Amino acid sequence: MMPQRLIKPLRRSLWLGAAAAGLLAACGFQPRREPELLFHSLALTGFAPNSPLASELRRQLARTPVQVVEDANKAELVLEALLDTRDKVSVVSTSAGQVREWQLRVKLDYLLRTTSGDLLLPRTELRMSRDLNYTETMALAKEQEEAQLYRSMNSDVVNQLLRRLAAVRLPG
Template sequence: MNRRMALLGLAALAGCGFELRKEPEFLFHTVGLAGFRDDSQLAVELRRQIGRTKLTLQPDFNRAEVVVESLKDQRDKIVVVSTSVGQVREWQLKLDVDYLLRTAQGELLLPRTELRLTRELTYTETQALGKEQEEAQLYRAMQSDAVALIMRRLAAVKLPS
């Protein structure tokens, strides 16, 4: 009976068009990164993701078919809740990324795009070390989300003829 239910469930999934996400197919071969700070963790993650695809990362972005140009890559930490004596109880972590996609010749493929990611972080002084690690983990997760969005937009780019 359980086996029949499992087969029925698989047949329903196959019939509805469900499909696992595949690696994106790019309509170009080289990509360059411009405008990123030397210490940008976002650029490091973006390079890592590009390395996992069939794309070639062009060190000289002026020779790349598509250029990801960073206009803003900023992290912020804002107090959301504090006690009457000024102790922080909750932070809001923000990652702001602005970028555009263009050709090496300067032709705009995707206008300025703003990504605003936020996460809430509760805080107590007794767990300070653990909360620092949690904060770093939340920033990494936001960064991974931002890179995934940029990679999806790269996959949608069509070069002008």
């Protein structure tokens, strides 16, 4: 049996938790859900070979009922990548020419069409950039940080893309 001095704080904690849950439910708060896509198959074309963006998009689409099809003629919709690049630009350097800050960028230009050629989304640009401070003494750590930042940007771009695909209404 639990002592009386422990029951009172436990009861208070339960009441506070229930009140907080009730307030959150009353204000309409809901955690973000996966976008609901209104089509069944999608072909990805125009992506760079071994594109990290295409890989991330395939990975995210695997969590939905949408099937990624290799043949564009057999898909309901075609996502055509017009530009799929990532680059790294020096932003700050010392007088000796040593880079102190990089800007990492991911660029995706795409359009969405049906297999018959009807344009559902015109050319759309998605841009993502992150700044990376750099020192030669921590080169390996900065290399790992750069890879992590690129993964994060890819994920953000794909999430934006999926939200835009969820807003697409099929003709007919």
